[in-house]
Amino acid sequence: DSGVTQTPKHLITATGQRVTLRCSPRSGDLSVYWYQQSLDQGLQFLIQYYNGEERAKGNILERFSAQQFPDLHSELNLSSLELGDSALYFCASSQRQGDSNQPQHFGDGTRLSIL
């Protein structure tokens, strides 16, 4: 058990819809990262938050947004969903800002299926 909790585990919805994925980091971790794993793109970094503020952005679509709340949990919002958004979405957390000399701990992921 990594200590990172993601909900829901599975999500099935239709094109054009909007969903919210939730992540609770390990106790004491201030940084939260979101990654997307799709068949064609592999595992890709989307966005990072540290203590409530956005710190880094990767290959995140404009239709996607995220935030980190005062209690440090994070939500990833996906809107105007397309078939290609079907993927496994992972949340990871680490203690401090940046990746210097510290591991990231991954949740079990949310599997999103767009019909």
Next chain:
Amino acid sequence: GIQVEQSPPDLILQEGANSTLRCNFSDSVNNLQWFHQNPWGQLINLFYIPSGTKQNGRLSATTVATERYSLLYISSSQTTDSGVYFCAVGGNTPLVFGKGTRLSVIA
């Protein structure tokens, strides 16, 4: 950005055999992690190893940061070792993942 290459892409082993998985990266890093993705999709953190050697049971890993590669050794493989093994690296950036090595261990 940093490029990560893993080899081999696929590996089939008989139960009990040993194997070595390789990860090459294109720039200096201060974070390197090995993961095992099981058939249920879970990413299991195996090693955090930006440099040096670590061992955990039948698994061990070595990273030679100056030569920009890391090796994951699996000894006496078991069917439960099947899955995809990912190497991920980072500098002062979030992790960049390789494409993985798909391991199948046959009884």
